[in-house]
Amino acid sequence: MKSCLVVYYSRTGITQEVAQRIAAGCACDIEPIRDMLPRDGVPGYLRCCYEAFARKTPPIAPMARNAGDYELVILGAPVWVGRLSSPMRSFIRANAARLPQVAAFCTMGGSGGDRALDEIAALCGKPLVARMALADREIKGERDRDKIGQFTRTAAAAPG
Numbered sequence: 001m002k003s004c005l006v007v008y009y010s011r012t013g014i015t016q017e018v019a020q021r022i023a024a025g026c027a028c029d030i031e032p033i034r035d036m037l038p039r040d041g042v043p044g045y046l047r048c049c050y051e052a053f054a055r056k057t058p059p060i061a062p063m064a065r066n067a068g069d070y071e072l073v074i075l076g077a078p079v080w081v082g083r084l085s086s087p088m089r090s091f092i093r094a095n096a097a098r099l100p101q102v103a104a105f106c107t108m109g110g111s112g113g114d115r116a117l118d119e120i121a122a123l124c125g126k127p128l129v130a131r132m133a134l135a136d137r138e139i140k141g142e143r144d145r146d147k148i149g150q151f152t153r154t155a156a157a158a159p160g
């Protein structure tokens with residue numbers, strides 16, 4: 001098994017749950033992206049919408065682990081207004097040059113995952129070795145256990 005780090009951003013815990021399941025499944029390290037701005041209540045929600053729509057890169061806290069120390073990084077983030085959530089954009093912008101192989105997943109209410117995954121690949125400047133869009137309603141079911149397992153296996157088996 002190649003060395004692997006799961007890096008995720010989660011505002012309300014759904015992406016975190018998936019990230020933890022992936023990290024537990026492949027016994028790899030996991031690291032959250034920590035926001036520096038409040039995102040609760042209506043003002044926080046509106047900030048999320050604005051930053052995603054305008055493709056902003058808000059400040060994020062320094063991270064304990066270095067993505068460049070791993071052979072594979074798995075990125076996970078929610079969809080906001082049909083786009084990538086802004087803290088993940090900040091992380092990729094700051095780390096693109098040192099990213100090894102990248103796999104990515106997005107969580108969403110129901111739509112926008114493919115577009116957000118395309119943005120992750122574009123920001124990374126390379127194709128994703130595995131990608132997965134998960135709707136919130138799917139996350140508890142058996143089908144998604146299979147989907148998450150398949151995603152993780154594809155990422156781990158990617159040559160290179």
Ligand SMILES: Cc1cc2nc3c(=O)[nH]c(=O)nc-3n(C[C@H](O)[C@H](O)[C@H](O)COP(=O)(O)O)c2cc1C
Pocket residue numbers: 009010011012013014015016045048049078079080081082083107108109110111112136
């Ligand atoms: C500001 C905001 C915008 C959102 N926009 C979308 C959207 O365009 N499409 C969608 O399917 N879900 C959208 N959602 C729902 C989240 O993507 C979804 O609930 C996700 O699983 C939340 O992940 P988290 O709990 O890790 O933050 C939005 C949520 C927020 C807070």
